[in-house]
Amino acid sequence: MTDATTQMSYEVVIGLEIHVQLLTASKMFCGCAVVFGAPPNTLVCPVCLGLPGSLPALNRKAVELGLRTALALDCTVHPVSRFHRKNYYYPDLPKNYQITQYQYTVHPPLATDGVLLLDPDGPRRIRIRRVHLEEDTGRLVHLEREGRVIASLIDYNRSGVPLMEIVTEPDLRSPNEARRFLGRLRAVLQTIGVSSGHMEEGTLRCDANVSLRPPGADLGIRTEVKNMNSLRAVERALAFEVTRQGRLLDAGAPVVQETRHWDERRALTFASRFKEEAQDYRYFPEPDLVPVAVDPAAMDAARAAMPELPDARRRRYMDRFGLSPYDAELVTSSAGMAAFFEGTVARYPHPKIVSNWLTGDLAAYLNAEDKEIEDLPVTPAHLAELLELLDRGTISGRTAKEVLGEMLAGGERPGSIVERRGLVQIGDAAALGPVVEQILAAHPGPVADYRAGKGQALTFLVGQVMRATRGRANPELVHRLLKERLRR
Amino acid sequence: MVRDYLDRIASLDGQVRAFLRVDADRALADARRWDTAYARGDAMPPLAGVPVAVKDIICTRGMPTTCGSRILEGWTPPYDATVVSRLREAGAVLIGKTNLDEFAMGSSTENSAYGPTRNPWDLTRVPGGSSGGSAAAVAAGMVPLALGTDTGGSIRQPAGFTGIVGLKPTYGRVSRYGLVAFASSLDQIGPLAGSVADAALLLDVIAGHDPLDSTSVDLPVPDYAAALRGDAGGLRIGIATEAFGDGLHPDVRAAVRQAAADLRSAGAVLEEVSLPTIEYAVPTYYLLATSEASSNLARYDGVRYGLRADADDIYGMYTRTRAAGFGSEVKRRIMLGTYALSAGYYEGFFLKAQRVRTLVRGDFQRALERVDLVLMPVSPTVAFRIGEKVDDPLAMYLADIYTIPVNLAGLPAIALPCGFSDGLPIGFQLIGRAFDEATVLRAAHAYEQRTGWHTRKPQLGNPP
Numbered sequence: 001m002t003d004a005t006t007q008m009s010y011e012v013v014i015g016l017e018i019h020v021q022l023l024t025a026s027k028m029f030c031g032c033a034v035v036f037g038a039p040p041n042t043l044v045c046p047v048c049l050g051l052p053g054s055l056p057a058l059n060r061k062a063v064e065l066g067l068r069t070a071l072a073l074d075c076t077v078h079p080v081s082r083f084h085r086k087n088y089y090y091p092d093l094p095k096n097y098q099i100t101q102y103q104y105t106v107h108p109p110l111a112t113d114g115v116l117l118l119d120p121d122g123p124r125r126i127r128i129r130r131v132h133l134e135e136d137t138g139r140l141v142h143l144e145r146e147g148r149v150i151a152s153l154i155d156y157n158r159s160g161v162p163l164m165e166i167v168t169e170p171d172l173r174s175p176n177e178a179r180r181f182l183g184r185l186r187a188v189l190q191t192i193g194v195s196s197g198h199m200e201e202g203t204l205r206c207d208a209n210v211s212l213r214p215p216g217a218d219l220g221i222r223t224e225v226k227n228m229n230s231l232r233a234v235e236r237a238l239a240f241e242v243t244r245q246g247r248l249l250d251a252g253a254p255v256v257q258e259t260r261h262w263d264e265r266r267a268l269t270f271a272s273r274f275k276e277e278a279q280d281y282r283y284f285p286e287p288d289l290v291p292v293a294v295d296p297a298a299m300d301a302a303r304a305a306m307p308e309l310p311d312a313r314r315r316r317y318m319d320r321f322g323l324s325p326y327d328a329e330l331v332t333s334s335a336g337m338a339a340f341f342e343g344t345v346a347r348y349p350h351p352k353i354v355s356n357w358l359t360g361d362l363a364a365y366l367n368a369e370d371k372e373i374e375d376l377p378v379t380p381a382h383l384a385e386l387l388e389l390l391d392r393g394t395i396s397g398r399t400a401k402e403v404l405g406e407m408l409a410g411g412e413r414p415g416s417i418v419e420r421r422g423l424v425q426i427g428d429a430a431a432l433g434p435v436v437e438q439i440l441a442a443h444p445g446p447v448a449d450y451r452a453g454k455g456q457a458l459t460f461l462v463g464q465v466m467r468a469t470r471g472r473a474n475p476e477l478v479h480r481l482l483k484e485r486l487r488r
Numbered sequence: 489m490v491r492d493y494l495d496r497i498a499s500l501d502g503q504v505r506a507f508l509r510v511d512a513d514r515a516l517a518d519a520r521r522w523d524t525a526y527a528r529g530d531a532m533p534p535l536a537g538v539p540v541a542v543k544d545i546i547c548t549r550g551m552p553t554t555c556g557s558r559i560l561e562g563w564t565p566p567y568d569a570t571v572v573s574r575l576r577e578a579g580a581v582l583i584g585k586t587n588l589d590e591f592a593m594g595s596s597t598e599n600s601a602y603g604p605t606r607n608p609w610d611l612t613r614v615p616g617g618s619s620g621g622s623a624a625a626v627a628a629g630m631v632p633l634a635l636g637t638d639t640g641g642s643i644r645q646p647a648g649f650t651g652i653v654g655l656k657p658t659y660g661r662v663s664r665y666g667l668v669a670f671a672s673s674l675d676q677i678g679p680l681a682g683s684v685a686d687a688a689l690l691l692d693v694i695a696g697h698d699p700l701d702s703t704s705v706d707l708p709v710p711d712y713a714a715a716l717r718g719d720a721g722g723l724r725i726g727i728a729t730e731a732f733g734d735g736l737h738p739d740v741r742a743a744v745r746q747a748a749a750d751l752r753s754a755g756a757v758l759e760e761v762s763l764p765t766i767e768y769a770v771p772t773y774y775l776l777a778t779s780e781a782s783s784n785l786a787r788y789d790g791v792r793y794g795l796r797a798d799a800d801d802i803y804g805m806y807t808r809t810r811a812a813g814f815g816s817e818v819k820r821r822i823m824l825g826t827y828a829l830s831a832g833y834y835e836g837f838f839l840k841a842q843r844v845r846t847l848v849r850g851d852f853q854r855a856l857e858r859v860d861l862v863l864m865p866v867s868p869t870v871a872f873r874i875g876e877k878v879d880d881p882l883a884m885y886l887a888d889i890y891t892i893p894v895n896l897a898g899l900p901a902i903a904l905p906c907g908f909s910d911g912l913p914i915g916f917q918l919i920g921r922a923f924d925e926a927t928v929l930r931a932a933h934a935y936e937q938r939t940g941w942h943t944r945k946p947q948l949g950n951p952p
């Protein structure tokens with residue numbers, strides 16, 4: 001990609017590190033429940049508090065979810081993998097080491113060498129370097145008074161929550177590719193039941209390594225961008241970083257290898273306050289855990305539990321429902337969207353019409369609000385009901401859009417909105433007759449124009465009738481009535 | 489029974505200083521409960537009303553656990569170690585917590601932040617370590633049974649120095665859940681007792697798989713007390729040639745050789761076996777154990793529990809807390825281990841040590857294909873004087889030259905008394921195949937029955 005704001009043309013190189021909170025009932029190494037939003041330090045025990053003498057015991061469900069992911073990403077699963085300790089001091093890390101899987105060849109992580117296709121039938125293959133399991137840290141809460149931190153509190157509810165880290169090779173070539181890749185990966189993870197995929201809640205977190213280079217040159221100095229809390233933020237943050245690095249390089253200034261935080265409000269990245277020292281994590285095999293053996297039976301079980309993946313689903317929508325590639329792509333872009341589509345089609349069996357509404361008004365709303373379809377109060381049953389009302393002629397197309405807007409905002413059933421607001425379409429010639437007469441009397445000019453052969457004058461008159469009925473008139477009927485009346 | 493032992497602790501422990509904490513009220517209350525149950529004719533669990541002392545590195549709910557360190561001063565665990573739960577279920581009365589080298593790092597119990605424990609046979613000498621408190625308590629008759637932990641000899645060496653029986657089970661035989669980790673791949677909890685039969689009884693209670701410890705092995709646990717029946721007839725015992733070389737005190741050599749001869753008289757067949765790599769065991773151990781320790785002890789940072797030294801920022805708090813809380817031996821080992829794991833040294837130190845560990849394990853494996861047990865001294869000398877080796881860590885480390893290889897191999901081994909030198913006990917050890925504690929105990933019991941060294945007790949009770 002070339003950035004228009006820089007003088008030179010640089011190739012953008014992006015690799016992603018994605019942390020996925022696994023959908024397990026309990027933590028990675030103890031029986032504590034995984035629940036979002038519980039009161040601080042209520043989901044803790046000696047193990048996830050790292051109390052002296054406590055020992056980890058591996059959650060097999062987390063391994064199973066890791067295997068499912070490895071299969072979905074076409075990875076090499078290692079029959080025996082190991083956990084390691086990553087040693088560093090930080091107060092959110094109760095043992096001052098994190099149990100994770102390091103990429104030693106002798107002690108491999110769960111899976112390596114996978115791939116995710118960026119364009120379903122195209123050439124963009126994004127390689128997956130590894131998929132590994134680890135435990136999450138606690139969460140620091142800084143109490144501030146007058147802009148200064150006066151105390152730091154630690155909530156260990158998150159400590160020990162199962163995480164899966166997916167690391168890509170630096171194969172992404174633009175911020176938009178990074179966004180699309182992450183969207184596709186998220187759809188896969190949601191579909192296979194591994195992750196809820198909520199970036200805002202932090203159940204899916206993405207860090208990006210980004211660098212620029214003149215085409216064909218060696219990799220440039222990279223920065224690591226953190227704190228991107230939505231797909232859109234990923235694209236915006238990376239675009240900012242690409243421009244920033246490009247300008248530095250244009251000016252002959254060095255890019256500093258550092259971690260930069262995305263500030264959504266100010267729309268910029270800034271360097272971390274603390275200069276990182278070159279960290280030596282002193283990885284070594286975790287002696288408290290035995291190696292993780294993946295036997296063929298476990299692989300078979302994971303394979304059997306594998307649902308239809310987004311790519312296959314997309315093809316099915318095209319073949320069976322006749323959706324265009326673009327629409328099929330959009331409708332399968334998240335597990336929630338696909339479920340919504342299928343749920344609506346089950347009640348209102350016109351897939352193309354459903355797809356048009358989803359990819360049109362609904363997608364536009366989600367994009368503008370930066371929301372997920374699951375966040376909306378609207379259900380597939382509601383949308384199906386709306387489309388039925390439209391089909392039956394109970395409401396006009398214009399009214400339908402208006403009703404959808406209200407459904408999105410409040411979650412009310414379309415039938416009830418239509419009734420409450422008296423939006424039922426006027427499809428009765430007797431009821432519309434007086435309105436038509438009134439409009440013709442009020443606009444002698446256009447009436448004369450029409451009679452003089454100016455066809456578009458009729459469109460104006462239809463519009464006036466629609467306006468007078470606040471959109472409730474059946475436009476076809478209005479058209480017919482006007483024509484008949486003017487012929488006289 | 490509990491009152492008798494409490495009385496003995498009250499009269500003797502001022503000199504021996506085996507205990508860091510004695511919970512007399514609770515022990516008596518527990519004992520009375522068992523008396524009542526007995527009077528009612530209830531079914532009695534195996535250790536009903538029997539006092540047991542626990543090394544103060546094993547977590548006891550509601551009873552402080554210090555690990556012999558200032559850094560955990562005042563910390564009371566909210567949970568029981570699995571072995572402690574099993575003791576309670578078996579009816580044992582937890583009488584108190586015993587002294588140790590700080591975080592089990594030492595061979596003399598002089599590294600305790602709460603002062604040294606003394607050897608009941610000679611109060612100017614060390615009881616060995618790191619389970620010196622547990623060993624001295626049993627040797628002085630202050631408690632019939634005690635739990636210790638053995639990472640490089642910390643049960644066997646003090647058992648040898650105090651003339652009692654100490655068993656290190658196979659790695660994985662006894663749950664480590666609730667044992668405050670020194671070196672996770674080596675640590676193992678085991679019994680200290682006045683006789684092999686008592687040690688077997690205690691092992692019966694604590695052995696077995698625990699889902700809370702992934703490294704504990706899910707294998708059936710035989711009835712160890714029942715396994716004592718029979719003699720040493722037909723057992724093949726290998727004398728480890730390399731363990732009788734230079735540096736072994738002549739009295740110890742003679743007593744251990746005599747022990748071998750006594751076992752032959754009991755029907756065992758002796759042969760020489762070679763363990764060529766055990767000479768590398770001590771340096772290997774001091775790389776692996778310290779590496780693991782450097783990570784295991786990272787959690788003592790003043791944030792959540794134990795000592796906290798105030799400072800302006802978090803890193804200041806870390807360094808000041810750890811500087812004030814840890815003793816010099818612990819600091820030495822943390823530094824050594826941190827170094828061995830560092831970038832650029834990992835391959836040369838940690839990984840190489842792992843490979844040597846595999847070789848040591850292979851030596852034992854080959855020997856134990858030919859013989860049922862390997863026989864060795866426990867220590868090259870008898871108990872040394874308090875203060876004699878505190879300034880010479882290397883000399884202190886070499887006190888464990890015969891015990892460390894067994895931890896590297898993960899095998900079960902028992903230490904038991906086989907004579908005296910100048911009034912101080914000498915011990916020898918029998919090492920068995922993995923998870924074959926039964927054979928180890930049977931041979932040790934047969935030897936004990938024949939010789940009776942375990943019946944000798946130190947003369948205490950009349951303080952000068």
